[in-house]
Amino acid sequence: MHFGYDEKTQDLLAQVGSFMDEHVYPLEGTLHGQLAERVKNDDWTVPPVVGEVRAKAKDAGLWNFFLPVNSHHGPQEGPWSAAEVGAGLTNLQYAPIAELTGRSIQLAPAAFNCAAPDTGNMEVLHAFGTDEQKERYLRPLLDGTIRSAFAMTEPDVASSDATNIGLSIVRDGDDYVINGRKWWITGAMNPDCQVFIVMGKTDPDAERHRQQSMILVDRDTPGLEIIRGMHVFGFHDRDHGGHAEIAFHDVRVPATNLVGGEGDGFAIAQARLGPGRIHHCMRSLGIAERAIEMMCQRATGRVAFGKPLSDQGVVRDWIAEARVRVEQLRLLVLKTAWLMDTVGNRGAHTEIQAIKIATPQTVEWILDKAIQTHGAGGIGQDFPLAEWWAGMRTLRFADGPDEVHKNSLARAEIRKHR
DSSP, X not given: OOOSOOHHHHHHHHHHHHHIIIIIGGGHHHHHHHHHHHHHTTOOSOOHHHHHHHHHHHHTTOOOOOSOTTSSSOTTSSSSOHHHHOOOOOHHHHHHHHHHHHTTTTTHHHHTTOOTTHHHHXXXXXXXXXXXXXXXXXHHHHHXXXXXXXXXXXXXXXXXXXXXOOOEEEEETTEEEEEEEEEEEETTTSTTEEEEEEEEESOXXXXXXXXXXXXXXXXXXXXXXXXXXXXXXXXXXXXXXXXXXXXXXXXXXXXXXXXXXXXXXHHHHHHHHHHHHHHHHHHHHHHXXXXXXXXXXXXXXXXXXXXXXXXXXXXXXXXXXXXXXXXXXXHHHHHHHHHXXXXXXXXXXXXXXXXXXXXXXXXXHHHHHHHHHTGGGGGSTTSXXXXXXXXXXXXXXXXXXXXXXXXXXXXXHHHTTO
């Protein structure tokens, strides 16, 4: 086993780290202020500071790290060069880069054009899109001139079972007509979000996993209604365009907007969610590391009952336990990335489920102890810990709730012994 990062990864880590020291961390306060103004004015546009940092990152060539060289179609294939598509990293190479960006979760992933949901949407288009769809949607997404959303979850069904999805996609001549509702559609409140990848049913009578399809819908298509922005534990989550409830009223799009074929929607969703899950886990490690740093700094700088918090046994226990847990988690994430590179996403299915279960719970625990160490400050807006906690608690639903992954993982484990 080799635990060291290769030369390419080390070089990129140095470049990204220097960029964040110079351009990201110093502007976190500016972002916080601009977001507060947007909340006050019910403004869902992305703060200007995000665009400023994105432009600098792109000029520096620190852009599109996320698309792995062993994806469905390698970045060296297709109509564009590898440089146009991405950095040509493996999942294992990207993991520590993503962790580093997670340290400034509201600014850094977007700065490098590596933020959800765009990354997953670009992977879908890259793997399953036609040449026309790639040219129209993937190219501007890779270039960072538009943003996107993935519309799967619905308010009227238990969407943890994706076969429940009820939005209808009905063929009518050369078009499809779409009707239904979606909610918690990340990025949809951002006016730069110009395209939705929408999952719905094209054939309710087909085999259970062949009823669903995916289709591309432009934001300005008549009948697409943005109903409201949704809050996360009271937070507005406006840095990347919020989350929306949306409705489709006889939305008509060309049949050429179908992604893959009719009935491929469930399989495409699973292909999309695997990499998305590990990206969330990679970035979450960065949040955990930053929380541990903040916990240590706070503990050494505050005195209670005559001695620093860092001398209190319970606080030391939290810090030691946090270090052990994050190290265990990182090894599992790196193993998963390595498996995805060597045996493919299907071969890494067990590990992907395991990290999706372990990561939010582990990082949520670390954030809870960091909040506790900060006292009243930990639950307020003067520190980012409460908002990070809300995001991590939400991750226990995103891309599938804990219980679904545990059930599937246990079923596979039991099957080995039958």
